Amino acid sequence: MxxxxxxxxxxxxxxxxxxxxxxxxxxxxxxxxxxxxxxxxxxxxxxxxxxxxxxxxxxxxxxxxxxxxxxxxxxxxxxxxxxxxxxxxxxxxxxxxxxxxxxxxxxxxxxxxxxxxxxxxxxxxxxxxxxxxxxxxxxxxxxxxxxxxxxxxxxxxxxxxxxxxxxxxxxxxxxxxxxxxxxxxxxxxxxxxxxxxxxxxxxxxxxxxxxxxxxxxxxxxxxxxxxxxxxxxxxxxxGRHLDRLYPERVPTMTDRIALKVANLASGSRLSGVDFSLREGEVLGVGGLQGHGQRELFQALFGATKANGTIELWGKPTAIGNPRQALTGKDGIALVPEDRRGQGLLLTKSVRENLTLSVIKRFTENGLLSRQKEAALVKEMVDFLRIKAGTPEQLAGTLSGGNQQKVIFGKMLLTQARVLLLYDPTRGVDVGTKGEIFQLMRDLAAKGYAILFHSSDMPELVHVADRVLVMRNGRIAAALEGDHISEEGILRAAMLETRAA
Missing domain, CATH: 3.40.50.300 (P-loop containing nucleotide triphosphate hydrolases)
Known part of the structure; x- marks a missing residue:
């Protein structure tokens, strides 16, 4: 029985x-x-x-x-x-x-x-x-x-x-x-x-x-x-045949440097990190878990104190906190690791979550324009195909995949063009994963620069243009082209080699 x-x-x-x-x-x-x-x-x-x-x-x-x-x-x-x-x-x-x-x-x-x-x-x-x-x-x-x-x-x-x-x-x-x-x-x-x-x-x-x-x-x-x-x-x-999970990787990277990091260090888990992220690039960050990936993303977004130099679109910048990171088109936006604890206000509506950090976009002379706010919300709900009864539905009642879409919408409404995506497909279904991967490639084609960490190694292999492999808080290797493979990432993460 x-x-x-x-x-x-x-x-x-x-x-x-x-x-x-x-x-x-x-x-x-x-x-x-x-x-x-x-x-x-x-x-x-x-x-x-x-x-x-x-x-x-x-x-x-x-x-x-x-x-x-x-x-x-x-x-x-x-x-x-x-x-x-x-x-x-x-x-x-x-x-x-x-x-x-x-x-x-x-x-x-x-x-x-x-x-x-x-x-x-x-x-x-x-x-x-x-x-x-x-x-x-x-x-x-x-x-x-x-x-x-x-x-x-x-x-x-x-x-x-x-x-x-x-x-x-x-x-x-x-x-x-x-x-x-x-x-x-x-x-x-x-x-x-x-x-x-x-x-x-x-x-x-x-x-x-x-x-x-x-x-x-x-x-x-x-x-x-x-x-x-x-x-x-x-x-x-x-309810349909999924033709492919990973979109075609069409080259969209330009020579323009969107984000340049030199000698970045934070606490005991991140030290001497150097790399550049280009306009139109999806740059993966891999390696064994716990080797500084989380600390790198937190430092870049100003969530933890860090030393070193950061340049955005060719200009030196100091990011002491997330508010300083979110400075419009020249800023940085983050999709965090813990969507419910760090990315959403669960007791607030979809509308409030989408627009809380961009109130200035629909404020005139100190007054909120509900019409402009509604237009921004509708634009994101339609663009990302967020499944909610109404924009007033509480974020905490959405499915995991739709909660993640709300976080993406919130990030895109900041208009930041450097995007930090930390394990963005964690806990979402295969259909939503495919949508997120396609969105990443579409954004890269529009000139966004994307730093992308995933705990699922095949995602890095199939989505990223290049992959930085971290070991002991440093960049152990930078893989390109045919060198991007699960074996290549593991080898770089475990062997005592360092990229030039």
Whole structure:
């Protein structure tokens, strides 16, 4: 008998249909992949399973018994835990305090038993061979990848029978992602059900026993994982045949230098960085994770203090903070790593997110022109094909892919022509990825200069004109032409060589 059986599941948000007669079934001891485009209904489905959202219609059975949790605590009581792509952690608490938040071991007097909590944390981390974490470390000092690992530990601390992993590998470096994939198989072997959501087909192939595909809020197919091809899966996900993921790489680069960096250094993670970015170029930044890529983008955008010289369009510039970076056509704009934490105001509307940083564009004599603002918003919503009921829809209610499009729109409205894109396709579906890659090439053709980091190496290989490979906070190599390959990037990242 199936452990989870779902039939006719429906959910609406006003006039927006998030789920429509969705069906799903999964067994004990399997890894079951849930696939679909952003906006297909996957997030709503797992929010219902985890007790965060109530469904409007349909039925859910767990072990053959009716299941309708009123809240996440009720879901936990039935053995269900979710690890969401967008983290639910508290920055001011320690790692172990986050793991056991609201479920801390208590003394006889009712106070938190810190010694027992520390012991349980160490036992949990050892049992599942977690990557190195210091239980007492404050969460805000961790990287996004480390925070994702804490979120996974928090889910496992509930000892669930059903563990939902929502894009849990998207923020992880290769080694940690491989650890998590092995962990899913270990959990399945223990007799648990793992519901695994990922836009990376190789991960699905590596671990999934079966898969279910959602499109437009409905179930369109369910397969044994080894009984269907990648092309068939993608076609069922997007409802059409995807001709190609990566656009043709037509040369658009000119001789004009848009951004020139010399001897850039920031803290202990970035030192002696020199490179030039040309007008019309997509310049990739690769290498093993944690070798200064994040620090480079933060320094260029003024988010961290840095030394060295930066020239924009031939003019020396000092960027002490992001406000100084956003100076119109001669400025720099950033698509950040953490879209929900750094790129969006989730409780504000699509309109407000798009226009908050460019109010001057529709202000005359101190008065806001709502007509001009509406025109700018419509232009971006139409251009980027942002799927929202209205521009007043809250950004936090959009799918991941549409949230990312709002960030791109916000960036483009600044009119900056040097664009910093840090892992811009993280956690978005294959169709939206293709749109983002095409947008990057179209912008380059219009004279924009793009610095582009991706944790997915094939993206650098197929999209970038050149690739800078970072190692130990420096540029280890600059690859061009036929030298741009996964092997070439790895070789430069790991061997003691340096580009001239």
């Amino acid at each position: 199936d452990l989870v059986t779902v039939n006719g599941l429906s959910k609406r948000y006003g006039g927006i249909v998030a789920l429509s007669e969705a069906a799903f079934s999964a067994r004990v001891g399997e890894v079951h992949a849930l696939l679909g485009e952003n906006g297909a209904g996957k997030s709503t489905f797992i929010q219902i399973l985890s007790g965060a959202v109530q469904h409007d219609g349909g039925s859910i059975l767990i072990d053959g018994q009716d299941y309708r949790p009123a809240n996440p605590d009720a879901a936990r009581a039935r053995g269900i835990a979710a690890v969401f792509q967008e983290l639910s952690l508290i920055p001011d608490l320690s790692v172990e305090q986050n793991i056991w938040f609201r479920h801390e071991p208590r003394t006889l007097l009712g106070t938190v038993n810190r010694g027992e909590m520390h012991r349980r944390t160490l036992a949990l981390l050892e049992k599942y061979d977690f990557p190195a974490l210091r239980p007492e470390q404050e969460l805000r000092r961790l990287t996004l990848a480390e925070r994702q690992i804490v979120e996974i530990a928090k889910g496992l601390a509930k000892d669930p029978r059903i563990l939902i992993l929502d894009e849990a590998t998207s923020a992880l470096p290769a080694r940690e992602a491989e650890w998590l994939l092995k962990l899913t198989r270990q959990l399945a072997a223990e007799g648990r059900l793992v519901i695994f959501i990922s836009h990376r087909m190789a991960e699905v192939r590596a671990i999934a026993d079966r898969l279910t595909i959602f499109r437009n809020g409905s179930t369109v197919a369910a397969h044994e994982a080894n009984a269907v091809s990648d092309d068939e899966i993608v076609t069922q996900m997007i």
